[in-house]
Amino acid sequence: MIASTQYQVSHVDLALVLALVRGRSLARAAEQLQVDVSTVFRAIRKLEASLGIALFEKSRRGYMPTQSAQALAEQAERAEQALEAARIALQHGEKVISGTVRLTCTDAVLQNLLLPSLAELMPRYPALSLELATTNTFANLSRRDADIALRLSNAPPEHLVGRQLGHTAYYIFGRPEHREAFQQSPTSVPWIAPDDSMPDHITVAWRQQVHPSLVPRHRCNSMSAVATLVQAGMGVAALPDFMARSLDDVERLSDALLACDTDLWLLTRPDCLALRSVQTLFDELTPRLRARINSR
Structure with missing residues (x-):
């Protein structure tokens, strides 16, 4: 992880690290940033010196990010998404739904029920992003690592709230x-x-x-x-x-x-329903998933 330092990481630093993580080479990073290769090389070396840690390791495969560089790149992507959401909000007004919703389900539910619904739904919400995780347990939602769970269960956890969408045989x-x-x-x-x-x-x-x-x-x-x-x-x-x-x-x-016979549930934590992004996805997915699970 990032060493203790007085250096304040800037948005320019995050953009630099993200470009090299994505490009894996100085040339591709320079192209993304619209600067020359030597500028990228000097900037990375300066940033590593300021932080007191190595961010990349040079290998035959290119510039491979360390764990610290990956952590910075993740934050850079979130900042990138936030800026895009702000841009869309300015274009479409206050009613735009933005943010990131973390959703968990089994691989079978994802492939056969959820993906067709998301493919139909998400183009309507260009400022809304998803993080999808496939798992066979309720653990992710219970640990607050996810906002919504789509689960086949006849006894969903009592601490979650949700909607019964139908059942499967x-x-x-x-x-x-x-x-x-x-x-x-x-x-x-x-x-x-x-x-x-x-x-x-x-x-x-x-x-x-x-x-x-x-x-x-x-x-x-x-x-x-x-x-x-x-x-x-x-x-x-x-x-x-x-x-x-x-x-x-x-x-x-x-x-x-x-x-x-097993019921299909759309579930979340009570506190998540206060989020417009979660509530919107909850309301939009409900009729689509009910139609798919109940079609014969």
Whole structure:
């Protein structure tokens, strides 16, 4: 991290570091800053001397940023976003929604439900930025590392507030060539399942109860990977119906799995709803996600 120093980092310093982090070379950084290469070289050396730390390491791959340079670059990007938001606010008036909203969900929900909604929604809010993180737990939201969570759950944490958007059912899905063998003996075909990184996934509990002796042939650390293997014809798997809609040449091989229906929730902390950016995204996503999760 940055050493203790009396030197006051300026906006010019942040722009300099960000340009070299992005460009990885003096020439590309100089082009971004519209100065000559020697100016960039001298400025970086002067900044490092003033701070008393190294910001970049020269290698065959170019100028590689140290942890301190990465920290400065992150702040520079935030300043850049803030300036852009201010510019848009001046153009469009006080009603513009700006800021950064941190959103967390699972990879399956992101790919199949959230991304289509965001692609439709975000062009309407040019001053609004997103930070997306995929995780299978509520930890990020609870630790205040995220503002909104989109989660499949029948028991969302009580300290969060939100909206129930609909529910999804789970079925066994596979390619048509697996149908006959599966109907004759479900355990005679290769199964694909979540690995030990998702021990509490609802399909794991169902399989252990209904087919306790079944050992999956293939295991994956995400439901998106499970679905991809199913589409490739490598076996069958229990998947939520909203995921299977986008899989080519894959069909339902079973009725809805008992006790596997799960609600989709849009969640946040009570204090976050006071933020216009969070409230706006909450209100805009609600009808779009309800339409997607409930379409059949």
